[in-house]
Amino acid sequence: IIEAIEDALQKAYERNYGANQQVIIELDRDTAALHIWQRKTVVPEVIDPNNEMSLEEALQLSEDAELGMELDIEVPNDAFGRIAAQSAKQVILQRMREAERDIIRSEFSDRRGKIMTGTVTRHERREIVVDLGRVEGIIPPSEQAHNEFFRVGDRVKALVVDVRDSQHGPQIILSRSSPGLLKCLFESQVPEIEKGIVQIKAVVREAGLRSKIAVKSSDPNVDPVGACVGPKGSRVQGIVEELRNEKIDVIPWSDDVAEFIANALQPSHVTKVTLNKELSNAVVVVPDQQLPLAIGREGQNARLAAKLTGWHIDI
Secondary structure: OHHHHHHHHHHHHHHHHOOOOEEEEEEOOOOOOEEEEEEEEEEOOOOOOOOEEEHHHHHHHOOOOOOOOEEEEEEOHHHOOHHHHHHHHHHHHHHHHHHHHHHHHHHHHOOOOOEEEEEEEEEEOOEEEEEOOOOEEEEOHHHOOOOOOOOOOOEEEEEEEEEEEEOOEEEEEEEOOOHHHHHHHHHHHOHHHHOOOEEEEEEEEEOOOEEEEEEEEOOOOOOHHHHHHOHHHHHHHHHHHHOOOOEEEEEEOOOOHHHHHHHHOOOOOOOEEEEEOOOOEEEEEOOHHHHHHHHOHHHHHHHHHHHHHOOEEEO
């Protein structure tokens, strides 16, 4: 703040008395006294009186003065009138706003990929504006789940995906459709994930409709799917409710590609998986009555399974 004040006063002084002179302004850190010095060079013949002074004048100020020396002459600080003070005030406020923006930008940049909770304050051009405390966040249409509608005053959890600069300061971009949101919700709900016993290996979403999450346990005594689902489905149910009844398939990860693909097509039962590793293509056989379940509504189950495994799947 002190540096901002010094900078503001210097700009105000230059604006009123000309920028073609060397002026040094300093606030005493202990007494808050204001000191203004005008720096001039001692020359044989004065051409620019704003920046130069004669040897005779210099000797009156300092007995040690000599040609070529630079002397700082203190100027009375009543040189600032009302307009100059107003100019200084504007610079100070601008510098403080910039400093606050930098703090907010730094703080929220560190929160990328984390969940924040806020309150919906308004809707602007299909964007949802969320009050996060010191700053507002925005959920753009591309980051909204199509089955969700938030009213003003609703509490909402969202993932911080980006921090952008705008005319009004840092803009926090939030998401309700990112797979990262589902991952963070499981991390907060399942202690085994937080402790590192259960790992989330892959997550895919069609926000508002269905998600698939593949999990693996590093402890043979811990069932990764059971840990994520929780007693009587309590853990996963809490996440389903947070995502407004989005269907969530929790499947066991496997290093065996054929087994993983079969798992990914749950809840259907798979009879056989044939792999073409060169084309990353898998042909999956299911019982006739299981075919609609394997494909899913509008191909959704098969599409998510393909995204989760990274393989093209023909059923």
